[in-house]
Amino acid sequence: MPSLLRFLLILVIIGLAGYGLVYALGTYVRPATRPMSVDVPLRNLQPRPDTSPGNAP
DSSP states (O other), rough: OHHHHHHHHHHHHHHHHHHHHHHHHHOOOOOOOOOOOOHHHHGTTSSOOOGGGGOOO
């Protein structure tokens, strides 16, 4: 039984360390932002006809 408790304690410590790392990254690190634009071709905006076999008349 002591080995099971030791294993669970190690898992809890690793989990808390991971949670603390994620919290610290989310709180103290600010990403660099910059403007971005993407050209989308007009053919990609056109709806495609539905040719699935279930919708055939």
